[in-house]
Amino acid sequence: xxxxxxxxxxxKTFDKVIAAVPEGMRAAMKPKLAEMLAAKVGSxxxxxxxxxxxxxxxxxxxxxxxxxxxxxxxxxxASTAKVKKAAWKVTGSxxxxxxxxxxxxxxxxxLVPKTLRIAVSSASCGLAKGSEQVxxxxxxxxxxxxxxxxxxxxxxxxxxxxxxxxxxxxxxKPAVIYGSVTPEGAADIIKAAAAGKVVADALLRQDxxxxxxxxxxxxxxxxxxxxxxxxxxxxxxxxxxxxxxxIVSRNAGIIAPDRIEEYIGMGGxxxxxxxxxxxKPADVIGEVKSSKLRGRGGAGFPAGIKWDACSKADSNKKxxxxxxxxxxxxxxxxxxxxxxDPHMLIEGMILAGYAVGADEGYVYLNDRYVLxxxxxxxxxxxxxxxxxxxxDILGSGFSFTLKVKRGGGAYVCGxxxxxxxxxxxxxxxxxxxPPLPVHEGLNGKPTVVNNLETxxxxxxxxxxxxxxxAGIGTxxxxxxxxxxxxxxxxxxxxxxxxMGTVIGDIIDTFGGGTASGKKVKAFQTGGPSGGLLPASKLxxxxxxxxxxxAGSLLGSGGLLVMDEDCDVVDVARFLTEFFLEExxxxxxxxxxxxxxxxxxxxxxxxxxxxxxxxxxxKTMGEAMNTACFCALGKTAAAPILTVMKHFPKDVNAKMxxxxx
Amino acid sequence: xxxxxxxxxxxxxxxxxTVLEAARANGIDIPTLCxxxxxxxxxxxxxxxxxxxxxxxxxxxxxxxxxAADGMSVNTKSERVxxxxxxxxxxxxxxxxxxxxxxxxAREYGIAESSTExxxxxxxxxxxxxxxxxxxxxxxxxAIQFAGRGADKIVDSPFHQSAEDCIACGSCAYxxxxxxxxxNDLEVSAACSPDxxxxxxxxxxxxxxxxxxxxxxxxxxxxxxxxVPHLTKLEKELNCLPQFFNLCPSCREYxxxxxxxxxxxxxxxxxxPVGALELDDQGGYxxxxxxxxxxxxGCHTCERYCPAGALS
Numbered sequence: 001x002x003x004x005x006x007x008x009x010x011x012k013t014f015d016k017v018i019a020a021v022p023e024g025m026r027a028a029m030k031p032k033l034a035e036m037l038a039a040k041v042g043s044x045x046x047x048x049x050x051x052x053x054x055x056x057x058x059x060x061x062x063x064x065x066x067x068x069x070x071x072x073x074x075x076x077x078a079s080t081a082k083v084k085k086a087a088w089k090v091t092g093s094x095x096x097x098x099x100x101x102x103x104x105x106x107x108x109x110x111l112v113p114k115t116l117r118i119a120v121s122s123a124s125c126g127l128a129k130g131s132e133q134v135x136x137x138x139x140x141x142x143x144x145x146x147x148x149x150x151x152x153x154x155x156x157x158x159x160x161x162x163x164x165x166x167x168x169x170x171x172x173k174p175a176v177i178y179g180s181v182t183p184e185g186a187a188d189i190i191k192a193a194a195a196g197k198v199v200a201d202a203l204l205r206q207d208x209x210x211x212x213x214x215x216x217x218x219x220x221x222x223x224x225x226x227x228x229x230x231x232x233x234x235x236x237x238x239x240x241x242x243x244x245x246x247i248v249s250r251n252a253g254i255i256a257p258d259r260i261e262e263y264i265g266m267g268g269x270x271x272x273x274x275x276x277x278x279x280k281p282a283d284v285i286g287e288v289k290s291s292k293l294r295g296r297g298g299a300g301f302p303a304g305i306k307w308d309a310c311s312k313a314d315s316n317k318k319x320x321x322x323x324x325x326x327x328x329x330x331x332x333x334x335x336x337x338x339x340x341d342p343h344m345l346i347e348g349m350i351l352a353g354y355a356v357g358a359d360e361g362y363v364y365l366n367d368r369y370v371l372x373x374x375x376x377x378x379x380x381x382x383x384x385x386x387x388x389x390x391x392d393i394l395g396s397g398f399s400f401t402l403k404v405k406r407g408g409g410a411y412v413c414g415x416x417x418x419x420x421x422x423x424x425x426x427x428x429x430x431x432x433x434p435p436l437p438v439h440e441g442l443n444g445k446p447t448v449v450n451n452l453e454t455x456x457x458x459x460x461x462x463x464x465x466x467x468x469x470a471g472i473g474t475x476x477x478x479x480x481x482x483x484x485x486x487x488x489x490x491x492x493x494x495x496x497x498x499m500g501t502v503i504g505d506i507i508d509t510f511g512g513g514t515a516s517g518k519k520v521k522a523f524q525t526g527g528p529s530g531g532l533l534p535a536s537k538l539x540x541x542x543x544x545x546x547x548x549x550a551g552s553l554l555g556s557g558g559l560l561v562m563d564e565d566c567d568v569v570d571v572a573r574f575l576t577e578f579f580l581e582e583x584x585x586x587x588x589x590x591x592x593x594x595x596x597x598x599x600x601x602x603x604x605x606x607x608x609x610x611x612x613x614x615x616x617x618k619t620m621g622e623a624m625n626t627a628c629f630c631a632l633g634k635t636a637a638a639p640i641l642t643v644m645k646h647f648p649k650d651v652n653a654k655m656x657x658x659x660x
Numbered sequence: 661x662x663x664x665x666x667x668x669x670x671x672x673x674x675x676x677x678t679v680l681e682a683a684r685a686n687g688i689d690i691p692t693l694c695x696x697x698x699x700x701x702x703x704x705x706x707x708x709x710x711x712x713x714x715x716x717x718x719x720x721x722x723x724x725x726x727x728a729a730d731g732m733s734v735n736t737k738s739e740r741v742x743x744x745x746x747x748x749x750x751x752x753x754x755x756x757x758x759x760x761x762x763x764x765x766a767r768e769y770g771i772a773e774s775s776t777e778x779x780x781x782x783x784x785x786x787x788x789x790x791x792x793x794x795x796x797x798x799x800x801x802x803a804i805q806f807a808g809r810g811a812d813k814i815v816d817s818p819f820h821q822s823a824e825d826c827i828a829c830g831s832c833a834y835x836x837x838x839x840x841x842x843x844n845d846l847e848v849s850a851a852c853s854p855d856x857x858x859x860x861x862x863x864x865x866x867x868x869x870x871x872x873x874x875x876x877x878x879x880x881x882x883x884x885x886x887x888v889p890h891l892t893k894l895e896k897e898l899n900c901l902p903q904f905f906n907l908c909p910s911c912r913e914y915x916x917x918x919x920x921x922x923x924x925x926x927x928x929x930x931x932x933p934v935g936a937l938e939l940d941d942q943g944g945y946x947x948x949x950x951x952x953x954x955x956x957x958g959c960h961t962c963e964r965y966c967p968a969g970a971l972s
Binding site for chain 2: 434585593600627
């Protein structure tokens with residue numbers, strides 16, 4: 001065998017490979033391996049690179065793993081590489097509208113610099129797919145090729161399936177977005193960027209970012225595009241961006257979450273300046289009321305009415321609390337959003353504080369969202385440093401402080417009174433209402449508890465007016481909604497869409513259908529409490545009332561897709577078990593009821609179901625809806641009830657077969 | 661006064677009352693398990709749910725926490741309400757099949773046995789939280805709490821160790837509707853060992869919280885009457901003479917007012933730690949101190965404050 005020279009230890013290693021083959025096949029294997037290599041190499045010379053590729057891609061197990069070990073390919077490539085990142089230092093302070101404009105100009109210079117800006121997506125979805133290694137490789141390539149460029153860690157633009165996403169930005173050039181970048185491809189990207197060219201497998205180009213809401217526009221390219229870019233699809237014409245309406249997520253994936261200047265550069269804190277210098281608190285509430293913004297947490301209570309009630313409550317101390325608990329098992333929506341643009345929430349909370357007369361706010365976050373917590377804390381520290389948080393904001397005499405509180409991520413903390421209990425340090429159990437939190441909330445003082453997305457909408461509403469906002473969406477649901485698409489979809493992503501968008505279209509346009517290529521069998525909106533809906537309901541629209549009518553809810557915006565192979569009864573079992581884990585145990589029907597429900601549903605899912613059990617589940621579900629303390633218990637039976645209603649065939653298949 | 665309807669009956673009730681209070685004041689029965697007049701309403705057992713029609717909206721609420729309001733119409737026995745209560749009772753019966761309160765309720769609602777589809781536990785605690793709340797709200801000892809979450813929830817001493825803050829007052833055992841809290845008062849006993857018999861004083865033990873405290877012996881009659889830490893806590897909190905804590909309730913001398921000496925100044929009333937004294941206004945200038953004998957605990961604090969020596 002002449003062609004085993006490439007192996008370290010030649011014949012010895014080759015014997016090892018042969019030893020991994022069953023004894024009877026060894027004789028045949030030897031020429032077979034040589035043949036396979038020859039087929040791969042063809043007439044080319046046997047090089048190490050070719051052999052490595054052959055081992056990696058073509059060889060069957062177990063020979064593959066033996067050779068991989070022999071060649072040292074099984075060790076992960078340079079995963080220890082770390083991004084060199086200095087902590088961002090904010091300079092200057094914002095005491096007036098003029099100061100804000102100065103900082104805005106500085107921010108825009110950062111966003112579209114004269115030198116190269118290499119923006120690497122670094123939200124959790126990106127980091128999980130190795131964007132940190134990519135960033136490190138990019139930094140190495142920049143140093144090696146002596147290019148003047150900066151690697152910036154930005155948030156996620158929603159294209160989770162294409163992570164790690166890297167955008168190359170330079171003033172006067174269109175921005176180029178690369179998807180699924182590997183550390184190996186980093187050098188090529190830098191080389192091309194320095195030469196003003198584009199690597200062939202680039203995803204999109206982007207000429208400008210225009211933020212409708214704040215009126216800011218960032219132009220990447222002027223005049224004629226370089227020839228190398230002309231073949232690339234324009235981001236603004238791709239369905240993924242074209243069909244979205246970005247209000248809350250307008251900055252996500254563009255700005256660095258740890259640089260307040262960039263947020264201000266995109267028109268941030270403009271709404272705050274407008275409110276503090278020219279609007280009375282009642283005007284702010286008026287705008288929110290006329291916007292008909294409804295709570296994005298699930299129940300859909302109008303935010304304006306809540307604020308109004310709180311502002312009228314007589315007390316010398318009031319609180320604003322942001323509900324960022326998000327205990328749903330399959331959604332990472334708050335996480336992605338906060339990791340991309342924490343300042344939008346902060347601005348919304350200051351505005352809420354100004355409107356209702358509160359001087360203290362708490363951001364209650366799920367502690368499992370480690371990175372989101374860190375980025376919000378950094379953002380708060382920066383806002384405090386420049387003077388946008390603290391005493392006498394923008395010289396208006398209004399003061400507001402903000403703190404992050406970390407919670408264990410219990411599902412029941414989505415219930416606002418349970419969240420308040422958790423904030424106070426006691427059991428996360430719902431409180432009886434009345435008194436409502438707007439009258440007696442945190443520490444017995446009037447408190448507005450709003451979902452993270454609700455609060456993030458405020459700056460846009462204040463800036464463009466409630467009427468503009470009320471013009472988007474359906475008659476009963478206004479504005480946009482962030483939807484996190486997960487489950488069996490080809491392209492998992494998160495997108496912001498106007499209310500009234502058809503759910504089936506979201507799955508087709510943004511998710512690219514199911515990952516398996518099969519038909520959609522069921523989908524779930526609004527987390528575990530939503531229940532499962534069949535494919536025939538794909539024509540439903542994103543709308544609080546339409547979804548409620550169909551027996552589901554909009555919830556916090558998760559959209560879980562299941563294909564034909566999915567065992568929906570098993571999904572119901574999983575969700576009932578989730579409720580069993582998450583019940584706080586305060587009220588009897590939920591604590592005991594979910595336990596018994598879980599017993600029955602497990603029995604059915606195991607194929608031992610009886611008609612009597614189905615009847616019992618039905619009566620239990622109705623009675624629990626009547627008797628339970630809070631929405632968790634009231635909706636705990638929803639998964640199995642909806643499965644029984646919409647998928648009778650699947651349930652029947654799980655019935656115990658008896659001989660009669 | 662608020663006017664509302666309960667089961668079609670017109671009812672007047674003081675402002676601030678809950679629906680449960682309104683119903684009970686008017687002889688309408690609503691079953692409860694976690695409610696007690698001395699404690700804040702908790703709303704956990706869900707037995708007291710009622711259907712409330714208010715502002716043209718019908719909702720199901722727990723009557724123990726929901727405030728009565730003008731123009732409200734309450735139905736305590738609607739079909740939905742009964743179905744909800746039945747589920748609660750049946751679930752409790754499957755958890756605690758041997759607890760009398762639950763068995764009684766089950767009989768009342770015509771449930772012979774919990775569903776055969778469910779497994780049966782043999783718990784005794786119904787997790788109404790009365791003991792926990794009495795210990796924290798009324799006694800102020802904070803010795804026990806809920807532990808665990810959801811189906812694993814239990815009432816327990818901290819870390820399942822001996823409850824250090826327990827004063828063995830026995831309030832938890834007193835309020836418990838199931839009788840699962842085991843409080844025993846032990847007589848004088850002798851522990852025999854090779855070294856000879858060693859006498860142990862009278863003790864009180866509460867097995868659930870793993871505590872055991874000595875009982876104080878009345879200096880007058882020689883009978884044990886209260887655990888030592890309980891008296892120590894009271895001594896700290898009440899403005900009473902120290903010798904008061906040496907006497908058992910039956911040996912204490914209760915206060916009698918000498919009307920001839922009483923000036924009607926009211927200083928005794930102000931200083932009584934339990935509010936057992938009041939000024940009896942008989943019209944004109946005649947005012948006398950009056951003792952509510954049920955409340956008086958015989959501490960003689962008032963005696964110290966009476967300028968005329970009218971109390972003895």
